[in-house]
Amino acid sequence: MKITKVTPLMLDRYLLVQVETDAGITGLGESGAWGFLEASKSAIEKFGRYLVGEDPLRIEHHWQYMYRFSHFRGAAIMGALSAIDIALWDIMGKHFDTPVHQLLGGKVRDKARVYYHVFGDTTEVLTEGIVDAKERGFTAVGHLTPFLDEDRDVPYFKTHADKIGDAIETVRGYREAVGTGVDLCIEIHRRMTPTEAVQLGLGIEEFHPYFFEDPVTPDNFDEMEYVASKINIPIATGERYSSIWEFEMALSKNAVQYVRPDVCLVGGISGGRKIAALAEARHVGVVPHNPLSPVSTAACLQIAATAPNFALQEYPIGEDVPPKSNMVTGMAEHDGNGYLTISDAPGIGLELKPGAIENCPETPREVITRLHADGSVIDQ
Structure with missing residues (x-):
């Protein structure tokens, strides 16, 4: 069996890849370099020129070849490599008529607990979203910020006391709205300095968050270690990391209690399973990052x-517009009790729908970020 064609596909806000073979088997993957999909698309095309004519089943060899051929990497490159890796695993599963998870050693569970995305630019809207999620059977809610999803066109300003105090009271309101029947995954989106993150972490500890996600930027592992050492809430981080070595550095510093590998950014299923093993050796949990399409979800489920x-x-079904079901068949569905059933279909279990490109036209992401009231850039 040989690879005959590698095609990047821009659908809605997502970059998928199709890898075709002379055996009539097609694999589907996705890049997680969502801020720079155009660059990642070019990298897919470049990798594709190497892959045509190669055996798709030599996944680890191709991974090493693509990763190590150049002196330069980064998110756009790793997103492309990840998309291709997922597609090659999809081909291998279809070739052997078995799900990818069987090729990785078989299932240790039949279903995966999930957390629902809640969005809103007011505390009331976010709180209503948490209550709605509970009523729909979800037992965990995430993308849950105490700072609101405000428009990036609106300049930001709060005093320190308001910023920390309002955030603490917001989390208090979330907990009071749903009791202890829903786990709260508190998302900071790297909006705080290390000292601010410690103050907020100590202030919301009594509400027992499931985790405190990305309190500071991922640029300095020592800063995350500092925050983790000062608070009693598990730190979740890793969605911006693009290699197993970054995860190893964070783990070695005890800077993370839940690793968040993005399978579409860390080297695909090959990279994701290695990161999970690194974390397992330290009794650290895995919470795969997945703000993307059903292809990403299917890969994460492996x-x-x-x-x-x-x-x-x-x-990520809290912003399902246009419906992700327009893209593929076979996508995982919520069982009404907080879980996704893990498919036993061959490969990753998906097929691109006819007309998917027409039904999900590309929506480019423009360069826009939020400014402080004084005109300086802030993280959001």
């Missing part, structure tokens, strides 16, 4: 199925 230390899966 890790969820096989990693003993899997904890929770991000499930």
